[in-house]
Structures are given as C-alpha cells and as structure tokens.
Amino acid sequence: MTKARGARKTPIRVLIAKPGLDGHDRGAKVVARALRDAGMEVIYAGLRQTPEEIVRAALEEDVDLIGLSILSGAHMALFPKVLTLLKEQGGARIPVFAGGIIPDEDARRLKRAGIRAIFGPGTSLEEIVTTARSLARPSA
C-alpha cells in the first residue's frame, strides 16, 4: 500500500526542517517556496528542531523526502543522528538532503554516512528542485 501505483501522479511530500540552534531560516523558506512552486507538498517544521522531532514529523507525515537546513556548524553531530533515528524507527527508505554552510570535507563524510545530496550557497533552485524530485521518485 505504500508504493505509488503505476504512472499515477500524486504530489511529493517533503519535510523541510532546521535542526539545531541557529535562527536563520531564510534559506529553508526559499527552498520550501521553490518546492511548493514545483508542485510539492512541503511540510514546514521550522526552526530549532531536534533530530528526534524531525524524525517523528517525517514518519507521522509519511514524507517522501527530508530536507535539512543548517548554518550553525553542528551538522556533523545532528545529521548522522537524524539518519540513525530514521533507521531505528522504520524510516530508512526516506532520502535526506541538506543545505547550508558545510565545508567540503564534512560534505564528503556526510554523503558517505548517507546524506544523499548537499547544497551550498549559490546552488540554483532549479538544481535543488530537480535533485529533490529524483530523490523522492527515483523511477519517475
């Protein structure tokens, strides 16, 4: 019952959340808006979310995709925690992408840990939308 059937078009549901303590959510809002304009249903969880809250929201909302935005520098602690909790609680299938200020070396390690895509400053919205869509519906 979880699989979308055939070519039936149902909206992609995506959770956008900001883990950690920095209060700069402009980037998250811009991305949320762009995904909305691409026809997706964006659950905007907002600022200062713990990994536990993010995973809880993702599972209750049955999202196809999670986008995390962070500018505080705590990504090496918080992102892997989200991935671990997803795995533990039955959400391993949900792909996670991220955006924010993330040094290249960290980005490489996070990708190895399972973050599917990482967008730094200057990434075009078009690229984010295209990537989000292919992550959510790999076969489409």
Added chain:
Amino acid sequence: MTERTSRLRAAARAIVEGDRLVLARTITAVENGDPSADRVVRSLYGRSGRAPVVGLTGPLGVGKSSLVNALVGRLRSLGQTVGVVGVDPSSPFTGGSVLGDRIRLERRADDTGVYFRSMASRGAAGGVAAATREVSRLLDAAGFDVILVETVGSGQVDVAIRDIASTSIVVLVPHLGDEVQTLKAGLFEIADIFCVNKVDLPGADQAKRDLAELVTLGGHPGDWEPPVVGTSTVEPAGIVELWDSVLAHEKFLDASGERTRGERKRLSSEIVGIARDRVGHELTRRLEQDPSLRRLLDEVVARRIDPRTAAERLAAGRRVARR
C-alpha cells in the same frame, strides 16, 4: 483468504493496535485515492464515531494552530490522547503547498499520545480536503480520545467543517469588522462555540460583546447557545474554559438527541455525495465515449445548435438531428 485480503486485514489491525507507521501510510493512500486504502477505510468504519471531532475554523492568522497546540497541551494534562489534522491550501496554479500548521506544535518528541498530520486541501473548496473526513475517522479508529481538525484559513462561506466535526469552534480576533459582519450568512452560522483569540489585544471586549449579542438573536438547533470564549496563547488564557465549552457542547449533543440528528444529516449528505460522484463519473465516462459527442460538438462549434440542446440530446442518448 488471498494474500491481498490478509495484508489489508493486517493493516486494519495494525492501525487499531497503534502502529503509527501503518496509520501514516494508510492516510497517504486515502489522500491519494489509492484503491488499496479503500478496504481498510471500509473495514474500520465500525470503529469510528467514538471520539469527539472538534473543528477549529476561522480566517487566516487568527491563531488556529496556536490554539490547537494549546488544546493539545490541555488534553494531555487531562491524560487524553489526541489526533490532529491540520489543513492548509494547495496552490490552484501548481498544486503545491506549504503546510505550516505543525510549526506551532510543542510536545515531547517521545509523546506517543499525540499524532499530528498536515494535509493539503488539493483543490477542495470549503476549508478542508476531500480526504479530511475519512482521515479523521481513521484517527478515531486508531483509538485517539479526541480528534482536532484545523481548517484552512476560512472565508465567509467555508463551512465544510460542519460536515465533519461534532463541535465546531469559530475562531476570530478583535477588529474583524462591526456587529453587522456577525449577521452575515456562512461562517457565523456554524459556530457551536465562538472563540475570540488574542484577547490581549485592544478591541477584544467589543468583539466579545458583538458575538454575545449575535448569540442572543437565537436560531440555534435545540437550546444550545454558543458560548463566547476569550483566549490568548501568548500569555495562555481561556484554554481551560475553551475545552470545558467543548465538553459542555458534547454533553448537550447527547442529552438533547442532537448528536443522532446531526449524524444522520451528515451521513446522509455523505452517502448522497459519494453516490452522486460515482454516477457522475460513470456518466461522464460514457458520454465522452459516445460517438455522437464529436458530431454534436461540430454542430455546436459551427453555431448550428446551442450547447444546451446538444447536452440534452447527448443525455437522452439520441443521435444528432439530420443536417
């Protein structure tokens, strides 16, 4: 028993036993009109109708989401479990939406007594989505003590919550207009409870007076007079009274027999609605496949016959008249 049947039974059982992952996926399937959800929804119907379904409606920005959060807090302190559906609008242009009702929710991440689901309206008019009623029933069947449904920011004619909720709270704020606004048809007619939120703002007393006066003009089913409750979620105030008003209304429904009358009315319109949709779809499908449609269309495009006449002939199953 086929494998498919047993899987569906397992899904229904899992929902009743509190499996939130299966619940979440089934809600998605209901929203998407996925036929696999159909059987689950049907088989769980008998387990619904137990929890009060409390609707919160009102214009955008009046504080519905914050009130939902406050009510969730109140209910949790009473030891009640809560299922919430928060509806936000879908874009009429792209179909996309930003669902932001969840942002106000404050609860411990490990509190399994609350389930919150955001829902896009997906083109439905009236303030809720087509799936909202069935999803609130699923939450009921899943065993939540109370179901809260938050509508999209409503306009004057968005009254569909009335078809879902046993108690409807109309949320307003000071300075939405003078007392004549309260006389207008639509939103003000469906309130079982009026809530003036943001009572900390100037003008709150006037707003409460205007509504209290409206209530004295009468016209309510039974002897229920909608109370007017002032609330604030900044410096929490009135939340206990708001919930007590809901309980008083639920009690009134039982004592007066209005619950059964209301249920019959709502279910009747639901059944007729579903049947009408089925007949309508079938008719549309048949008419679109009717070979005379194209010929009729040619005639209408050429202005030889008018659309009403063409529709009559199509519906009557008659062939196009001689040239």
